[in-house]
Amino acid sequence: MRNATDLFFDAFANQNRFRILVALRDKEMCAGELQKELNIEQTNLSHDLRCLLNCRFVNVRKDGRKRIYSINDETKDLVDEVTRHVKRYEKYLRKCGILKEEKNGRI
Amino acid sequence: MRNATDLFFDAFANQNRFRILVALRDKEMCAGELQKELNIEQTNLSHDLRCLLNCRFVNVRKDGRKRIYSINDETKDLVDEVTRHVKRYEKYLRKCGILKEEKNGRI
DNA sequence: TTTATATATGATAAAATTTTCATATATTTA
DNA sequence: TAAATATATGAAAATTTTATCATATATAAA
Numbered sequence: 001m002r003n004a005t006d007l008f009f010d011a012f013a014n015q016n017r018f019r020i021l022v023a024l025r026d027k028e029m030c031a032g033e034l035q036k037e038l039n040i041e042q043t044n045l046s047h048d049l050r051c052l053l054n055c056r057f058v059n060v061r062k063d064g065r066k067r068i069y070s071i072n073d074e075t076k077d078l079v080d081e082v083t084r085h086v087k088r089y090e091k092y093l094r095k096c097g098i099l100k101e102e103k104n105g106r107i
Numbered sequence: 108m109r110n111a112t113d114l115f116f117d118a119f120a121n122q123n124r125f126r127i128l129v130a131l132r133d134k135e136m137c138a139g140e141l142q143k144e145l146n147i148e149q150t151n152l153s154h155d156l157r158c159l160l161n162c163r164f165v166n167v168r169k170d171g172r173k174r175i176y177s178i179n180d181e182t183k184d185l186v187d188e189v190t191r192h193v194k195r196y197e198k199y200l201r202k203c204g205i206l207k208e209e210k211n212g213r214i
Numbered sequence: 215t216t217t218a219t220a221t222a223t224g225a226t227a228a229a230a231t232t233t234t235c236a237t238a239t240a241t242t243t244a
Numbered sequence: 245t246a247a248a249t250a251t252a253t254g255a256a257a258a259t260t261t262t263a264t265c266a267t268a269t270a271t272a273a274a
Contacts, residue, residue: 055200087111
């Protein structure tokens with residue numbers, strides 16, 4: 001059985017899923033709005049929303065044929081703290097040399 | 108150019124690297140001690156420590172032929188907050204259905 | 215100054231994740 | 245009830261990440 005931390009990072013520390021959480025930080029949105037704003041392919045967005053929902057990082061309510069998603073407060077706080085940490089360490093992250101600046105291949 | 112958040116999660120949200128940060132939470136340790144305690148293969152541990160060091164999440168000092176690693180306070184706080192969040196959501200993470208309970212293949 | 219211990223480096227192999235693709239369902243409007 | 249819109253599902257392909265392997269360096273002790 002995997003440990004809970006691994007599961008947590010799988011859900012939270014994923015590029016698209018974290019972008020969704022950041023977008024929902026300021027206002028609730030339906031899938032279509034998220035899709036436009038974040039430019040995530042429809043089926044991927046749907047997979048990601050399901051994951052965030054199952055983990056209870058976000059909530060959803062129906063409105064006609066739209067589904068409106070919102071982030072919960074605890075998760076919002078964590079998003080904020082991560083964002084602060086990222087800002088503080090960005091300079092070093094960029095110079096790390098082990099983390100890849102570009103997706104595969106050299107810098 | 109990748110965004111800073113992606114680089115941050117690459118460094119921080121990695122199984123072995125996060126375990127190292129958690130281990131260093133309570134006391135500073137040299138590579139050999141970490142290796143025993145966490146049971147991480149030597150070369151992997153070395154790669155991971157270099158990454159954490161380059162990102163400035165940990166510091167190092169020399170003592171004879173050992174190198175003693177310690178976590179910085181800001182990162183320690185973030186580790187604690189993540190740990191709390193994981194505890195709170197573990198129940199849902201396990202039931203997510205999208206996150207894999209076992210490494211590849213079915214549950 | 216040779217041997218032993220502690221740790222580091224870089225390339226490739228192995229494994230895991232993310233995207234794509236084909237298609238399904240659910241609700242509304244015509 | 246047929247067409248249109250909004251969103252969801254599952255499997256396979258594509259890409260990325262992590263582990264392994266071979267080897268290097270640095271310090272200490274014999």
